[in-house]
Structure formats: structure tokens, C-alpha cells
Amino acid sequence: MTAPLRLHYAPDNASLCVRLALAELDLPYDTVLVDRAMRAQKSANFLLLNPNGLIPVLETQHGPMFETAAIILWLAEQQGDLMPAPGTPERQYALQWMMWLANTLHPNLRMIFYPDQYIDGDTAALRQKAGARLIAHLDVLSASETTPWLDDEAASAQACYLGPMLRWAALYGGGTTWFDLQQWPRLHAFARRAEQRPATLNVAAAEGLGPTPFSAPSPCDPPEGSAL
Ligand SMILES: N[C@@H](CCC(=O)N[C@@H](CS)C(=O)NCC(=O)O)C(=O)O
Numbered sequence: 012m013t014a015p016l017r018l019h020y021a022p023d024n025a026s027l028c029v030r031l032a033l034a035e036l037d038l039p040y041d042t043v044l045v046d047r048a049m050r051a052q053k054s055a056n057f058l059l060l061n062p063n064g065l066i067p068v069l070e071t072q073h074g075p076m077f078e079t080a081a082i083i084l085w086l087a088e089q090q091g092d093l094m095p096a097p098g099t100p101e102r103q104y105a106l107q108w109m110m111w112l113a114n115t116l117h118p119n120l121r122m123i124f125y126p127d128q129y130i131d132g133d134t135a136a137l138r139q140k141a142g143a144r145l146i147a148h149l150d151v152l153s154a155s156e157t158t159p160w161l162d163d164e165a166a167s168a169q170a171c172y173l174g175p176m177l178r179w180a181a182l183y184g185g186g187t188t189w190f191d192l193q194q195w196p197r198l199h200a201f202a203r204r205a206e207q208r209p210a211t212l213n214v215a216a217a218e219g220l221g222p223t224p225f226s227a228p229s230p231c232d233p234p235e236g237s238a239l
Contacts, residue, residue: 016040017070019060021047022218022233023178025079025117026067030217031171032083034210036091044236080113083168093168104157105169112172116152119145120176123184145180146190153195161201166208174205178220178228192226202226 018033018040020026024047033040045051045066053064060068061077068075069082076082087093095101122141126134152158152173160167177192184190192199202225205211215224219232231238 017043019043019045019057019066019068019070021045021052021066021238022236023175023182023220023231023238024066025175027175027214027218027220028079028172029067029069029082029086030214031174031210032086032093032168034214035093035166035171035208036086036089038086038089046236047239048237078113079117080109080172083171084109087168093166093171101159105160105167108152108155108158108160108169109172111152112169112176116145116148116173116176119148120179120184124179142184142190145184149180149195149198153197161197164204166210170201170205174202174211174225177202177225182228182230199226 016033016038018026018029020030020042021044024045026045030042045057047066051057052061052066057068058064060070060075063077065077067079067082068077069086070076071085076085084094095105119141122129123138123145126137126141130137152161155161158169160169163170177198181190181192192202203223206215206223206225211224215221217234219234221229221231223229
């Protein structure tokens with residue numbers, strides 16, 4: 012790594028997934044706060060880094076990179092074992108689930124959090140439909156036999172991505188009681204394991220996520236910036 016990595020982040024935003032990967036890999040990095048209260052993600056300077064106006068961006072020695080899953084996969088190529096080796100059956104399924112997290116679960120959550128970015132007018136029906144779809148997605152994930160990483164002690168790229176999404180689903184999907192992670196014992200056990208990892212404890216402290224950030228999240232209380 013020739014230049015320091017620089018993560019443009021806001022507390023409890025998608026940058027959290029990248030931060031977890033950086034921490035798991037023990038890679039040094041700097042952070043730059045994106046001030047969401049000022050909509051800094053839509054500022055001219057930020058749009059030069061990510062023309063989509065979305066957090067996160069990771070600046071590498073090659074330039075700024077956006078898209079959470081791509082960044083995590085790129086980091087996994089640099090060092091460590093967040094992804095199985097190329098050519099293995101384990102990698103086939105790890106890639107499958109990374110794309111599912113990025114293309115299915117994450118966009119579904121975005122429709123719940125930002126419905127007005129998807130339709131004009133009354134957004135209640137969209138949020139309700141996306142909420143029901145989220146439940147169905149978690150049913151699929153929980154029942155899968157190609158997800159050994161859900162039951163694994165070890166860190167993985169998928170775990171870095173999923174942990175925060177379970178948190179956001181509970182916190183920002185309509186209050187902490189709109190769904191109960193314990194309805195999926197396997198996902199709940201995953202969340203309990205993931206939130207006790209040293210890397211998660213460090214990142215949770217840095218972003219004020221509380222003691223049970225994935226299994227029983229409370230609103231974040233960050234030392235700087237804001238989640239929304
Ligand atoms: N597909 C993008 C989505 C990122 C995303 O949704 N970021 C949110 C924060 S969690 C954001 O920037 N929201 C602000 C906005 O939509 O203006 C990725 O995976 O990086």
C-alpha cells in the first residue's frame with residue numbers, strides 16, 4: 012500500500028461496512044467526515060469523488076472508489092482472508108452472496124430509508140412493500156445452505172456488509188420494534204458473534220454504535236457528524 016487509504020464516511024452509513032473491512036484487515040486508514048446535516052454528500056467537492064452523491068468513498072493510491080461491495084472486495088484483494096481463494100467453490104458462493112447483498116438487500120433497504128428517491132407523492136405503500144420484501148429476503152438468507160459464513164467465527168467480506176444492514180433494518184426501517192431479529196435465530200446468532208469481534212468493538216466505539224450494534228441496536232451517538 013503506497014498511499015494512505017482515506018475513507019469518506021458518515022457515522023452509521025454504508026461507510027460502516029467498509030470501515031469494518033478495514034478494521035478486520037488491520038489496514039491503516041484516515042477518515043474524512045461527510046457532514047450529512049449539511050448534505051455534504053451532494054456538494055460539488057464530494058461529487059468529484061462520487062458523482063452519485065453517495066457515501067462511502069474510499070480514496071486509494073489509484074484514486075477515489077465508490078460502491079460498498081466493490082470497495083470491500085478490493086480491500087479483500089489487498090491482504091487477509093475476507094474472501095475465499097479464487098477458483099474455490101467457497102469463493103463462488105461468497106461472490107454470489109456479496110452481489111445479493113449489494114443488488115438485493117441493500118437497494119431494498121434504500122427504498123425503505125429513502126422512498127422519496129424512488130417515487131413521488133405518498134411513499135407509504137412503497138415502504139410497506141419494501142418492508143415485506145425485506146422480511147422475505149431475510150427468510151431466504153437464513154434458510155440458505157451456501158452461507159457457512161453466517162455460522163463462522165471468522166470474519167468475511169459478507170459479514171462486514173450484512174452486520175450493518177441488520178442494524179439499519181431494525182433502526183431505520185420503522186423503529187426498533189417493527190421487526191425482531193430473533194425471528195431468524197441463525198441471523199441473530201450471526202449478529203451476536205459479529206458484534207463481539209474486536210474489529211467491530213473498535214469501529215462501534217469510533218462511531219458511537221453502542222454495545223449490541225447488530226443484534227439489538229440503539230440509535231448511534233457519534234463523536235462527530237450524524238447518521239442522517
Ligand atoms: N450503492 C451504494 C449505496 C450507498 C448509500 O446508499 N449510501 C447512503 C448512506 S448509507 C447515502 O449516501 N445516502 C445519502 C443520500 O442518498 O443522499 C453503495 O453501496 O455504496
